[in-house]
Amino acid sequence: MSAPVPPELPLPPTARRLAYAGLLPFVLGALLVWLVNDTAHPYVTLALSAYAALIVSFLGGIHWGVGFAQADPPTSLFLWGVLPSLLAWVAVMMPPNAGLALNGALLVLCYLVDRKVYPAQGLARWLTLRFRLSAVAALSCFLGAAGT
Template identity: 50%
Template sequence: MSVATTHLTSPAPWAAEPPRLARQLGYAGLIPFGLGAVLAWLVYPEAQPLVLRAVAAYGVCIVAFLGGLHWGLAMRAGHNEPAHFVWAVVPPLVASVAALMPENAGLVLIGVMLLVCYAVDRKLLAEQGLGAWLTLRFRLSALGSFCCFLAAASA
């Protein structure tokens, strides 16, 4: 087996905490949520549906990303348990429903789903030795959810 093949098949040891770049990008990922929530309250009524649609679209992407994360982790760890793969597709399916709903209702569903994803991650990330990521995940999920709820309340 070559060195390259070994690298692809053996999981890398996980860091004690998320790398600085991951934290920076995670917090930067809150900008569309925060800016959208503020704008939803400040823009003219004619522009508000567009702002809400933009926040909802971004939220749908984030929730789908959170599901995809578990698919990748399950593949990397070589899990044969269907539950890991099944959970990986639940967030994108729920997000697609949120995308079809009126924006204010969809934003509530997205906010709830961000919290549900965190709750599931508390168990699954710890099982995979990624418990150090939970503080960051909690902050991102709580703030993202709050912004979704705040934007939804503006309508």
């Protein structure tokens, strides 16, 4: 395994730009929930909920990637890595107001778990970006839920 990255090392610019670009579907989706007509509304809420579920699943998958890089990883990385996907899938199947609220809560929960896990895994330098992304994404889900 390679040496841990110093926490003060800046994040790769490409990763930072792509991460912020990944907020566009959240912000646009939340805005459209409030602007589209009744015919388009179910599609917009489903699109926002499905995108949120994909991101929640991605956040869980990061834990699998961290575990893959270790000779003897803690089982908790793999257990937690699966749970967000399962819960996000349930959220997509729920009515939009409840599903978007659940996905928003899952985004917050993923961040709270990562606040504990990332420092122990040498990933603390990603937490500021994770907070910003999670805050905007969760707020978008909550605003989308309020607009249903």
